[in-house]
Amino acid sequence: MPTDVDRELNRIGGTLDRVRARTDLAVSGRNRQHRETEVVRRIGRIAAADGLILAGAIIFGLAVAPLGMMGAMLVALLLVAATLLFALMPASAPVNVEKLAEIPLKALPRSTERWLETQRPALPSPVRGLVDSIGVKLETLTPQLAALDEHSPAAVEVRKLVGEQLPELVKGYQRVPEPLRRVERNGLTPDQQLAQGLQLIDDEIAEMTSQLAQGDLDALATRGRYLQIKYQGDEG
Structure with missing residues (x-):
């Protein structure tokens, strides 16, 4: 006979399954939208190039x-030649992570998401679901930053997390030699530290999005904790 604990565990498990399903659905829709956008950009470039060639020939x-x-x-x-060139050429220029600090705030989440997506294949498979989840949340965050003052304390905290600490966490993991990534140090392997750091960032972005939606900029401006002490201190 199921106990109260069993019922509670089943309830929690069901909740987690629903959350995963919603995330998978959002990721699927996001990837499909990205593919469609890239196809439209490629077709637009091909049409413009072919149009110029034909116009030049006619003239x-x-x-x-x-x-x-x-x-x-x-x-x-x-x-x-023009059709093949623009069909094979990437639709968007690669994001230089070192230049994220110079990107306008409203474009920062999308640029960080694009950069993170390029890093995804080099990350361990258990954290790729977190990478997808962060990507979905960054897309949700983007329109909320349009009206946020670039120089406000709230904007500084968003830029710190999205443009500095998230890329630094991933780059710090990538600097660890591959054979050492599953070697335990201080109770955790680098793979586990990466997973914990990405989970923390995923939660923080969700909280930032909620605070922006509620207009609670004072609370957002004082969220000065993040990753420096817990994870960046262990990077060595």
Whole structure:
């Protein structure tokens, strides 16, 4: 016969399963949206390049001389080359993590999310779900920063967490030689420290988002704890 403890554990397990399902759904939608946006950008670049080539060919044929067979073949080759070039070229320039401090606040979460996504394959598989969860929360945070003063204490705390401490946590882990990442030190392996740090950041971003939604900027401005003591102190 199930005890109260068993029922409580089952309830907690069900709650966790629902949270994971919502996160998986949000991640799936986010990835699909990113793919669609990238396809639209590529198609737009191809259309613009091909349009310029055709317009140039028409202007040359009318103002200078008829293109002829060789000219038509050259235009066709240019169209193929431009299509392949822009189809294979990345739709967005890679994010330089060292430049995050210079990015406008409202664009910071999206830029950090893009950088974090490029780091995902090099991170241990158990934390990739956290990376996805952080990405979803960064997208939610983005529109809330549009009206936030760049120089306010609240903005400073957001920039510190999203633009400094999150990248530094990931880079600090990557500086650890691969054979040592599963070696315990002070009770935790680097893999475990990374997981704990990402979980803390995930929770902090969620709390920041909630405070911004409530307009509680004073509380947000005083959230000066984060990772320096607990994780950055163990980085060596």
